[in-house]
Amino acid sequence: MGTFFQLLIAGIETGSFYALVALAIVLIYQSTGLKNLAQGEMAMFSAYIAWQLWSWGLGIWLAAIVAIFLSFLIGMGVQRIIIRPVQGAPLLTIVIVTLGLFLGFNSLAGFIWGYLVKGFPGLFPGSAWQITSSVRISAAAAGGFAVLLVLAGLLFVMFRLTKIGLAMRAVAYNVETSKLVGVKVNQVLMLGWGLAAALGAAGGIIAAPKLFLDPFMMFGVLIYAIAAAAFGGFDSPLGAVIAGLTIGVLENMAGFYIGFIGTDLKIIVPLILILVTLIFRPQGLLGHKIVVRV
Amino acid sequence: MSFLEVKNLEAGYGPVQVLRGLDFAVEEGEVAVILGANGAGKTTTLRALTGMISTKGSVLFDGEELVGKDTDAIVRRRIAHVPQGRGTVSQFSVEDNLQLGAYIRKDKAAIAADKEKMFVMFPRLLERRKQAAGSLSGGEQQMLAIARALMLSPRLLLLDEPSLGLAPLIVRDLFNTLGEINREFGTTMVVVEQNANLAFKIAQKAFVLETGSIVAGGDAKTVESDDSVRKAYLGY
Ligand SMILES: Nc1ncnc2c1ncn2[C@@H]1O[C@H](COP(=O)(O)OP(=O)(O)OP(=O)(O)O)[C@@H](O)[C@H]1O
Ligand SMILES: [Mg+2]
Numbered sequence: 101m102g103t104f105f106q107l108l109i110a111g112i113e114t115g116s117f118y119a120l121v122a123l124a125i126v127l128i129y130q131s132t133g134l135k136n137l138a139q140g141e142m143a144m145f146s147a148y149i150a151w152q153l154w155s156w157g158l159g160i161w162l163a164a165i166v167a168i169f170l171s172f173l174i175g176m177g178v179q180r181i182i183i184r185p186v187q188g189a190p191l192l193t194i195v196i197v198t199l200g201l202f203l204g205f206n207s208l209a210g211f212i213w214g215y216l217v218k219g220f221p222g223l224f225p226g227s228a229w230q231i232t233s234s235v236r237i238s239a240a241a242a243g244g245f246a247v248l249l250v251l252a253g254l255l256f257v258m259f260r261l262t263k264i265g266l267a268m269r270a271v272a273y274n275v276e277t278s279k280l281v282g283v284k285v286n287q288v289l290m291l292g293w294g295l296a297a298a299l300g301a302a303g304g305i306i307a308a309p310k311l312f313l314d315p316f317m318m319f320g321v322l323i324y325a326i327a328a329a330a331f332g333g334f335d336s337p338l339g340a341v342i343a344g345l346t347i348g349v350l351e352n353m354a355g356f357y358i359g360f361i362g363t364d365l366k367i368i369v370p371l372i373l374i375l376v377t378l379i380f381r382p383q384g385l386l387g388h389k390i391v392v393r394v
Numbered sequence: 395m396s397f398l399e400v401k402n403l404e405a406g407y408g409p410v411q412v413l414r415g416l417d418f419a420v421e422e423g424e425v426a427v428i429l430g431a432n433g434a435g436k437t438t439t440l441r442a443l444t445g446m447i448s449t450k451g452s453v454l455f456d457g458e459e460l461v462g463k464d465t466d467a468i469v470r471r472r473i474a475h476v477p478q479g480r481g482t483v484s485q486f487s488v489e490d491n492l493q494l495g496a497y498i499r500k501d502k503a504a505i506a507a508d509k510e511k512m513f514v515m516f517p518r519l520l521e522r523r524k525q526a527a528g529s530l531s532g533g534e535q536q537m538l539a540i541a542r543a544l545m546l547s548p549r550l551l552l553l554d555e556p557s558l559g560l561a562p563l564i565v566r567d568l569f570n571t572l573g574e575i576n577r578e579f580g581t582t583m584v585v586v587e588q589n590a591n592l593a594f595k596i597a598q599k600a601f602v603l604e605t606g607s608i609v610a611g612g613d614a615k616t617v618e619s620d621d622s623v624r625k626a627y628l629g630y
Contacts, residue, residue, distance in 0.1 A: 276481070277483055279466055281497040281542070283466060
């Protein structure tokens with residue numbers, strides 16, 4: 101029983117960063133219908149920014165917050181400069197552009213910071229709470245989960261209770277009507293990209309101490325995050341959070357309890373989940389079937 | 395100078411030119427009706443007025459040039475447009491649609507009061523306050539689309555075939571309501587309408603559009619009594 105809970109906690113820890121990146125992917129998908137394959141690389145780049153600020157002497161929390169803010173600006177810039185010109189282009193063009201972004205951020209990180217792994221300081225103390233003799237909750241796991249809950253909560257409040265949230269939801273569903281009520285659609289789309297980049301940055305910064313910072317750090321996370329978005333429903337933020345956590349837990353459990361999977365084959369868990377979702381519930385657990393887009 | 399003054403308006407879709415130099419004018423507080431066969435360019439005219447397609451020529455609204463401005467900037471001048479086929483967010487509740495209609499307004503108390511006014515004007519919407527717009531009947535959706543536009547507290551209201559798909563009785567109610575809105579708030583309106591008989595009841599101006607040009611226009615009474623207009627649009 102102790103092992104089970106320990107795996108559950110470890111799963112929630114990794115699941116928290118899958119969920120954050122998945123949330124970022126969903127945020128962009130919801131407002132533009134685009135699945136941003138570069139979300140993981142952007143998060144990795146953000147983690148490097150935090151590392152850089154920290155190595156220049158900033159406290160890690162301050163470095164993280166500044167990096168998240170810079171990522172917000174980078175996200176808006178990417179939308180303005182790279183995505184807006186191809187808005188409305190055929191799907192394949194857009195997929196290629198996001199692949200280009202993926203490679204761009206990856207090689208830019210390699211160019212600036214090199215390919216050697218960098219030690220990344222934890223945001224939370226290395227301590228842990230001993231719950232029972234065999235169950236420990238590390239501060240890192242609890243902290244990462246708390247960050248996820250706070251950011252998801254803020255996002256929810258923004259969407260449901262603020263005017264800009266109303267406009268973002270309106271743009272996601274109906275661009276023409278949004279324009280006709282005076283929404284500046286391009287600005288809303290930029291804001292969406294900025295927020296997504298900021299969420300992803302939080303995911304990358306929380307993941308970095310555990311995954312070790314190098315330009316390839318987020319490859320795996322991206323696959324898990326896409327699986328989470330597909331499983332939860334690309335148009336459901338709540339689905340992304342629940343699915344991200346679920347996948348983190350499943351992955352850890354499968355690695356331990358299913359003999360042949362072990363740590364090497366863990367990656368098949370999200371792949372199977374994507375496959376099963378696509379076959380039995382293509383819109384995802386909490387997604388909506390009918391998507392009408394103008 | 396007129397409240398809305400359109401001069402040599404040209405617009406189209408890509409290489410296809412639809413409007414070939416329209417001229418018309420509407421005074422403040424007037425209702426103008428635009429008549430025309432299917433494909434004449436009525437919808438295109440309204441889309442050009444709110445900058446939804448690329449446009450040449452001149453549209454002066456209260457002395458200010460609108461051509462070249464973005465839709466959101468035009469809407470900020472309090473021009474509301476109910477496009478053909480609704481113009482609501484079908485996934486939003488009735489209430490959220492009304493709230494969205496007031497997006498550019500800052501006067502919270504007045505917005506809340508206007509919302510209640512819409513529920514008095516369209517009691518059906520009150521009963522369906524929390525329901526998704528997409529799940530309303532066609533007539534209810536049309537009422538919501540108009541209410542959404544009125545939430546802007548518009549100085550100019552553009553309506554594209556508001557009677558489309560509605561039962562005759564409901565259409566009559568709708569035009570009574572539009573007439574009331576015009577009288578009570580002095581809202582200037584440009585209404586595209588196939589149901590010319592009803593439209594003439596509330597209109598002071600009328601324009602007839604044929605393949606992108608205005609072939610008759612001016613005082614509604616004069617246009618109404620024109621023989622060719624009567625034959626083509628009024629059916630008697
Ligand atoms: N999105 C579009 N792309 C290309 N051509 C279009 C588009 N929309 C309309 N047209 C063309 O423009 C012309 C005028 O269309 P418009 O919609 O303005 O007509 P309308 O007078 O509103 O007709 P209806 O009474 O059927 O609504 C038509 O010939 C139509 O084929
Ligand atoms: Mg039309």
